[in-house]
Amino acid sequence: MRLQHPWRLLAGVIAVLLLAVGAYAGWLLWSTARSLSSAADDARSLRVAIEAGDDRAIDAAFANLSDKASTAKDSTDSPVWSLMTHVPGFGDDARGVRIVSRAAAGLTSGGLADLAHQAGDLDALLPAKGGIDLATVQHLQKPVADGHAALARADEQLSAENPSGFVESLRLKYRDLHRQVRDAADALDVADKAMRVLPTMLGAEGERHYLLVMQNNAEIRATGGLPGAVSLVTAKNGKLTMTKQVPGGALGEADEPVLPLSKEETDLFGEQLGTYFVDANFTPDFPRTAALMKARWEHVEGGNVDGVISIDPVALSYLLRATGPVTAAGVAITADNAVDELLHDVYVDIPEPSDQDVFFRQVAAAVFAKLTAGGGDRSQLLSALRQGANEHRLLVHDFHPAAQTVFAGTAVAGELSPANDKAPQVGIYFNDSTGAKMSYYLRYDVQVTSTSCKDGVQSFAGKLTVKSTAPADAASLPDYVTGGGQFGIDAGNQIVNVQIYGPQGGSVGPIRTNGKNDDAQQVGTLSGRPLRQIWLLLEPGKSADVDWAMRSGPAQTSTAQISMTPSVEVITRTVEAGSAC
Template sequence: MNRRALWIGLAVLVGAVVLFAAWAAWTTYQVNRDLTAAVDDATALRAAVEGDDDDAVQASLGRLRDHSAAAADRTAGLTWSVLEHLPAYGDDARGVAVASAVARDLADAGVEPLVRVSDDLDLIVPAQARIDVAALEALQDPVAAGRAAFDDARARLVGEDSTGYVERLRTKYRELTRQVDDAAAILSSADTALRVLPTMLGSDGPQDYLLVFQNNAEIRATGGLPGAVSVVRADDGQVRMTRQVAANTFGRTDRPVLPLTDSEEAVYNEILGTYFLDANLQPDFSRASDLWRARWEQVYPERLDGVLSVDPVAISYLLGATGPVEVGGVTLTEDNAVDELLSRVYQRFPDPAAQDRWFRRVARTVFDKVSTGVGSPQELVRAIADGVREHRVFVHSFDDSLQEAIAGKAVAGDLVTDPDAAPQVGFYLNDGTASKMSYYLRYDVSVDATYCNQGVQGLAGHATLMSDAPEDAASLPDYVTGSYATYGGKPGSQLVQVYIYGPVGGQISALALNGKPLRGPGPILDQGRPVLNATLLLDPQEKVDLTWRMKTGANQTGDIRVSVTPRVGSGSTSMPVDSAC
């Protein structure tokens, strides 16, 4: 009898295990089905928003909420709790549960408020040279709610260790984390923009901004030589261009327009403060803005409230949203703007004065095109966001409260000087030939975190630089080839000044060119950051390699931000690097 009872008990136990396994498998199948459907719903929702289809938006959002909620409910029950405690696969079950809960919460608290105001996007872009300030203010709360939801989702996803997940789940989990992180960053920028734009657009009184077009054909640390500069006035949302000036008309001053630090003079010499065109030899856009304002206000009556900056690549993005413009018989499009603005102009207009006049006409024409309205607000917002992400669009406000709001964002173009911030590595370039040969400069930069020792990371850097100028570059106009002879070069060669910034409190060593150590003065400290300079003379089609080693400052264990001068052509040169700690 006892033996029979034992067999019956074992049979019941085995049956229960089989039933649980079957139920767990069925639950897992349903969760996978729900999450897959939620991904499809999110894709359909995005297409519906971009297509301005209100009925499809509501239907897609409803399905997204239903499917994500179903997955979250299934992974919150007893069955899933047991799966999370199983050996080998428990962490995978936990990862699925976290992803499901994140998807549900984002659908409710993150996506829904943003979808609710998606129809109002056309109110936040210019129309008839005016932006509706009240519409911007109405968007502040929904965007702030969306930002908070995505920030929370990012923290929850990052808080899980996905290294032990099975490969398929690990790949999907990390992709979800990346997408949420990207969305959180975009919403953070949007939230900041909505908080500062009403004041910047003159809700409290007229504002004057210096609009600087950086010319990447003559490279500078922040992008390019300041070419055409204009004053843009904003008054209660109304925007207009009031004055245009060629930057080269400022000439040099006898002494710096603002006092320079010892490190600024040591690294860049006093030309940083005496020549308007060289204020951005150094990489801090805030500092360049201060120097530009000081020189501007010595010459012109406007008291500047801030500085804005774009480059020709960013202009090409804007033209992708607005459509082509015609300037002096030349049609500028998204596809040809970079070549026209950085190369063909010098062949079309040999006279520098004629070049400057054409650049000013381009600036006004593109400004008028953007400010009078575009067909797709989403495309314009995306164009500006791409320019900001690639460090081609910068904003600086001389209002301390507004500047504090954007500090640390990509749009501010700050040089990191806080030892407690994420470690930043800088790789910045300046033309030394007074030429327009940077149009042909190609470069790639990589940094790897190689070790972590007691809160200090070791970093290895590598950069490849190449002159893609044609072999017959000597036939290019003199204005393009510049003062090559001064530096012992030949027509078409270019002198490139490289400035490598280590993290705050860090070290730089072992700088080498093509594997051979570069001898010279050691690093100079600039605001607590070690700086090394290398001077490279590149002939047409010549390629060189630079390598170096670094250490971060103490207790800088986070991911590394690598900031690189934006290049000619689309795409970002800057990048994040995973921490070694």
């Protein structure tokens, strides 16, 4: 029998096929989305398990994550999915889901597997029994390197697709995933470099000596505070020992700068930058501060300093959350009272400076012993270190180039001019000019806004509010706190030096204080950065409003990075100003 209208039958068959393919595609899309959603949940479970150090939970979460990621990849590698990537109005989204699936599968089947399964060994990277186990460090070098390589590949895959054409829900999740992968890749990049040099830094190839400097925010300096208690820490075959403790002031004054100073440095800070150990951080550039400290220590105490590590009492309080309290001179120092005890109460309760030095030495030794003994909460300890670094309260400089490459460009480097050609760098730094401990009462808030962008140059408006929270009767406080009227400054008042640095190749406009031009402002440059600095007299309870304009250098079109001196106050500060370009 002859078929009538065969094209109608063919059309019907095609319609049925299209419906079947569409239904399958819809099911495939739903199934893949469900797998990826479940994979995201498993990834969160894996992170929680790793932070808790739960080996059994780590293995279970990773197995589930790997299974879901593999299922999603198999689905998106199918011919039907390939067809969906060419469908108008839908193809972009299909390609995005395929890239995410491939990236997730690559991570779980690649270098992250060994690192995740050995996460329990990461505890050995924290101090215990007086040191760090070098054998474990060396054992983890390959898993960390492989994990970094896997994340770098995933970052490259995700970077290859522009998500701007995705539907909003997918676009937001894609960008969030990409950001997390990139952040993790950057973190493991640092960890990979660190693992390579850590054995040497810990004395595997001979003793290493580090200065551990406690910065006292009660007498503010550009990098944090006056270098008060100074300890020499020796590393040998992984063992860490505090071998000497010296008050920063006991290192005295040199007849001439311990290192040659540039004309810029002399003009801005005077020769005392290089003659006094406790003034070595008038400059906000920590690598320079570390070099000056090293030179002065070696001149007075002898020996060789391989690196400088700095921390302040606020960061110390973060560490005490993990380790628990310590006791010095019969005083319990806890996470809650460390800042007050170390930056104010000690000067009220212990009037003699030499006895204060003994107290600070005891605190430093007790915290060091507690940290190196181990036993604290790993998750809280890592959180404390991360918070201290992000707030620039924890700074590290190693004088061996191979080791310093690990720290350069990171939050702990404390560099005045980090290498980033496209991101404008803005700095607001403070130095006490009272010669006292009144910075305990110093508070400030900074706002920087990008107001326009023309020909690749951004314009910024800056505003700074500086306030003294000292009580009305501050003059009655001990002379060691107020300065006792020395240098012609009435007891209870404080003079604060404010340094405002613009981006390299840019400019800083005139500074206005309380709406008036500041005639005493000084204009200069340091390490290629333009700057202006002023001095503010603050009476108890009084404040000052400072504003200025600045411009970026050419082609600095990215988000501006804002760096500032960490203070006594434990707050989260804005560290970026969105680009107007």
